[in-house]
Amino acid sequence: MTRFVATVAAVVMVVGVAGCTGNQDVPGAQATTGGPAARCDPRLDGAFTAWARAGFSGSIAISTGGRFDCLAAYGSANDATHTPNTIDTVFSIGSVTKAFTAATIFDLVEEGRVALDDRVGRLLPELTGPVATVTVRQLLSHTSGLNGSHGSDHQALDRDAALASIAGLDLAFPSGSGHLYSNAGYTLLALVIERVSGATYREYTASRILRLPDGRGAGGFWDGTPAAPGPRAVGYLDDGTTGEPGDFAGPHWAMDGSGGLAMTAHDLAVWTHALFTGQVVAPESVEVISAPGHDLGAGRSETPGWVASDASVLGVPFLATAGGDDQIGHNAVVAWVPERQRVVAMASNKPGISAEDLLATVGPALLAGEPLPTPGPPAAGAGPAATVGKYRLDGGGSFDVTAAGNQVTVAATGVDAVTALFPPGGRVSSDDVRAHDERVLALLDGRTREGREERGSLEEDLGPISGVALAGTVFRDGELRTYVTLVAGSGAVTGWYAVNAEGGIEAAEVPAGPPTLKLVPAGGDRYRPDDPTGVGPEVTVEFRDGRMTVSGPAGTAVAELAG
Known part of the structure; x- marks a missing residue:
């Protein structure tokens, strides 16, 4: 059994491109016949090429006033067939889909079929539960209070089952009084679109909102129809396996509205420019979409489908949205700088350097x-002679060390091992970790409605659960993930959960392997994380005399080679 709910991280960086002239073709990034020409300023191409050598694989599209300054692709779309990414390569855009769903709602508002302050229960009379009282506006801005997940990605979920599942979710606070990101809320908006438009959500979105100014469609759906046309990038997961290829037959209501769209970075950039220049929805709607909404702090606020940042963040106001799906292995981010009519869109298909990490870095x-x-x-050469095998800590945790070439991979098992290899730091404190651990234990103890449902689902697959033990917490892909060991009738099973501030499930995978960290030589007997963007843990690992020493902000941990 594997369960997974797509995760999202709102990007906090955006670029205003300087020095892009768009006057040089990029070798290896050619478009297919009839498509746009691949081109990028040599200075930018040189930098992006260096990032590609370090692990970025994907496509980049940067435009100013609708004219492309940089359109290029790097890395591999399919390692098995040695197929490179091109600017025509299609990527899943994950939760960037929410920007399209929001635009579809505004299209219907302009036609008078729905109003932003309509209560969703009026639009969907069969919807029951507390969520029936929330408004369309609150769903758009994630202020409805809707808490928890209504289904797992790539789980067959039909319309009635989705409505029933959403109706069963609790409201974490009175609607309109707080903020809580909700995939279920945007799926509910898709159900509203289907009801009031007289067409299916997918048909209406494809025919009305995906249409570009030149008449083409901006992609389509990764799974099901209408499918995004064009060659697809294979997604690669953290463990090196390939992700979902897009052949899930559905029904797709676990993701429709909140995720599911796919397209090229070029088309994502073209659509974004068209949206904010009034070519997708009316200028009056664009004003509402662009206006700062619920205050998120630090100069950021929620808007329908986007996050707005004021000039205090990077000097100019901008809007951005990002999304990824760890079952597919893709990541996408797009940003809009209004005063320069500038768009930056990036998509990636490998975990080494994601599109979000690259944009945040450059x-x-x-x-x-x-x-x-x-x-x-x-890193060059074979590296120091790290001894592979299992290293044990006095506290009971362990590290499993493997090596390939000059790269070492360490898998951590146990709270002490995970904490040593993935210490809190940067955006995450020890208090954050403890609070997250407590919320995950409360969930699996069945203290909430969603927790009781989750535990029941687990026991259907694993048998009666007699115990839940913490197995360590890591910060990865913009979220905390708490690993737990479930003692059940079928034996001990390890998995992880990411929950929001109110304890609702944002992402989960059960069963799951232990968290791993890839290392490269750092001189002498030392290794450092293979992390050129600097977003990973700040640790140094040393192998000497049968010992493995992990040093980080909180001190050192020494493990002995077993056997």
Whole structure:
């Protein structure tokens, strides 16, 4: 049994491209016949090529006033067939789909078929439960209070089952009084679209909202129909396996509205420019979509389908949205700078350097008109002679060490091992970790309605659960993931959960392998994380005399080679 709910991280960086002239073709990034020409300023191409060597695989589209400054692709779309990514390669865009769903709602508002302050229960009379009282506006801005998940990605879920599942979710706070990101809320908006438009959600979105100014469609859906046309990038997961290829037959109501769309980075950029220049919905609707909404703090606020940042963040106002799906292995991010009519869209298909990580790393320099930062040269040689095997800590945790070439992979098992290899830091404190651990234990103890349903679902597959033990927490892909060991009738099973501030499930995978970290030589007997963007844990690992020493912000942990 594997359960997974797509995760989202709102991007906090955006770029204002300086020095892009768009006058040079990029080798290896050619479009198919009849498509746009691949081109990028040599200075940008040089930097992006360096990031590709360090692990970025995907496509980049940057435009100003609708004219492309940089349109290029890097890395591999399919390792097995040696097929490179091109600017025509299609990627899943995950929760960027919400921007399209929001635009579809505004299209229906303009036609008088729905009003932003309509209560969703009036539009969907069969909807029961507390959510029936929330408004369309609150769903758009994630202020409805709707808490928890209505289904797992790539789970066959029909319309009636989706409505019943959403109706069973609790409201974490009175509608309109707080903020809680909700995939279920955007699926509910898709159900509203289907009801009031007289067409299916997918048909209406494809025919009305995906249509570009030149008459083409901006992609389609990753799974099901209408499918995004064009060659697809294979997604690669953290463990090296390939992701969902897009052949899930559905029904797709676990993702429709909140995820599911796919397209090229080029078409995502074209659509974004068209949206904010009034070519998708009316200028009056664009004003509402662009206006700062619920205050998220630190200069950021929620808007329908986007996050708006004011000038205090990077010097100019901008809007951005991002999404990824760890079952597919893709990540996408797009940003809009209104005062320059500038779009930056990136998509990736490998976990080494995601589109979001790349944009966050190079964004400040691009905004300032400075040369882009580039990663250091790759580690050379075979590296120090790290002994592979199992290393045990006195506290009971362990590290399993494997090696390939000059790269070492360490898998951590047990709270002490996971904490040593993935120490809290940066955006996450020890208090954040403890609070998240407590919310996950409360969930699996069945203290909430969603928790009781989750435990019941687990026991259907695993048998009666007699115990739940913490197995460590990591910060990955913009979220905390708490690993737990479930003691059940079928034996001990390990998995992880990511929950929101109110304890609702945002992502989960059961069963799951232990968290792993890839390392490269750092000189002498030391290794460092293979992490050129600097978003990973700040640790150094040393192998010497049968011992493995992990050093980080909280100190050191020493493990002995077993056997």
